[in-house]
Amino acid sequence: MLYFAGLGIEQSLTLKSVFAMKKCEKIYYETYTSPVINEAVQKELFEQFGASRVELVKRTFVEDGRKILETASHADTALICSGDPMIATTHQELRTRAIKGGIATTIIHGSSIITAVGGEFGLHSYNFGRMVTMTREPMQYTAYNTIFNNLLKDLHSTVLLEWDEASDFFLDPNSAVKSLLESEKDLKQEVFDPDSLVLIASRVGTDSSKLSALTFHDLEIADLGKPPHILVIPGKLHFTELEALSAILGRNAGTFRDNSAKISRISQRMVTKYSTKTIKALARAKDAAAHSEHKINFVDIFENVECYTRDAERFLNEGKEELAVLSIGYAEGLLDSLRFGGQLEFEW
């Protein structure tokens, strides 16, 4: 049997997992998926299971995995880690290899920062969209677009920050928001600005845990102390979330900006802009038609231009965005045909 056991974010085994571990011939304790290096945990493991049975291992050892699988093939073995064991893809891969090799596996789940962070800030778990990891690389467009898509639906985004044990590198929150503002310059969807709100949970599960809520501008120059940190870019806050967040951080509810409020879809911006333009162009076309000698039923065309423009605005209000865009495009086409064909001259 190969156990994958999580220490949770509090770095502590459950009574049940201690019971299971006691049967294990070998306990591998991996330290690379979390920057919480906890000597107390190590000591506790040694005390519980005996120093000879516990071995601290690094990423390469788990990725290679042969020693672990070999041990598990003839004796109960455990791989212990921070958080929930199956969040790390290296653990998932090792489990797949074990099963394929005929080794039974058991997961002993631990609490994960992914679930915990929402609760820390008083946010509802069902108001979170897809989560994203940010790295030190420039052009974090995936993160930008993931958060953008979440904000469009009023959802919160959990942002994990790159951690590399080998080089002891942890992406600091300051660089992360700076990178999002850089992406804003390139992608120009008006998602982020220096007043955007970000929540930062630092060292959750440890004695020095700290929760902060800052604007991007303020975070850029803030000192949040040692890692780990995790970010939440909140979307629209439900009033119970706002109440909880205010109580937790001891701040007035009015000081938390709604990041979703000013976010708009491309379709919304298109319809709003083009309907105004079409109505103006229609007025000019009508003037031009008054002096035209073409035997064309301008009245019918103009009526349709007006109807479809109004339809576009109505569809937009009803959330039927595709129909809204189709209608405004159609209205523009109806009108522009008169220019292309030389029947009328007017400006847009």
Place this chain on the structure above:
Amino acid sequence: MLYFAGLGIEQSLTLKSVFAMKKCEKIYYETYTSPVINEAVQKELFEQFGASRVELVKRTFVEDGRKILETASHADTALICSGDPMIATTHQELRTRAIKGGIATTIIHGSSIITAVGGEFGLHSYNFGRMVTMTREPMQYTAYNTIFNNLLKDLHSTVLLEWDEASDFFLDPNSAVKSLLESEKDLKQEVFDPDSLVLIASRVGTDSSKLSALTFHDLEIADLGKPPHILVIPGKLHFTELEALSAILGRNAGTFRDNSAKISRISQRMVTKYSTKTIKALARAKDAAAHSEHKINFVDIFENVECYTRDAERFLNEGKEELAVLSIGYAEGLLDSLRFGGQLEFEW
């Protein structure tokens, strides 16, 4: 101090939380957020902390909360629950009230099925979209649309099922998928059919836990045993996810359908349908124009209709959906203007 301590999905306290609980004058153990009624847990709590200090409580007691807050105002007190304590909104509300009343709070997180379920099936946590809860009510359109939106982005959806302790009701997975198929009849977005794939995790964290992968059709008549169950509607499976899922369930990777493959956006369907129609109508308009006596620059109009139709298809391929819809609408409008004005007669 008021502790909110999670037993995780394995219903077991961590060593750290046992240490904290030992200082508590009163330990409230609530049983309404999970249908795992575990006498072993109860026994363990009594043994660890003494039967006189542990009190089993129901939803109304926690919602009322006054007794808990009153106790916590003068002595260390704990509220113990299944899973992660802050997933339940009643716990969040109680915490907000405690903080407002000047009572310090500490969360001791536990593992949650929300994070665990992905790992059980070998799925990556960052491939999950927004999660959703389904209830026994008809017309589960929110669930339908949430899963639809996730599938459009190739993402997996976690589906929590209604549990009501008072009436001992747990929504069974069979009814849940039936309800999604009913919604399909109403909303007609071609998201679900009887061959849709659903993953079901039953009783995770207990000795009788079971993982299944079934089509909606097969699930409707399957017997999954006692609750709790949780569903995952997978989107596109990454090859490592497919490999893990195959190994875990002992099935050939080819037997898992890609639920995202046939999902298409409204905009995609619009552009595909209307571009074909426009090209056909254009041919008829050209025929009609050959016999027209109107002094109109038909050539320019027709050229533009063709260009904008091709643009629409190109934009669609580039993922610029709004521009694609705008372009096809515009092309249609250019052509239709000739009919409204009486310059040409042709059919669509």
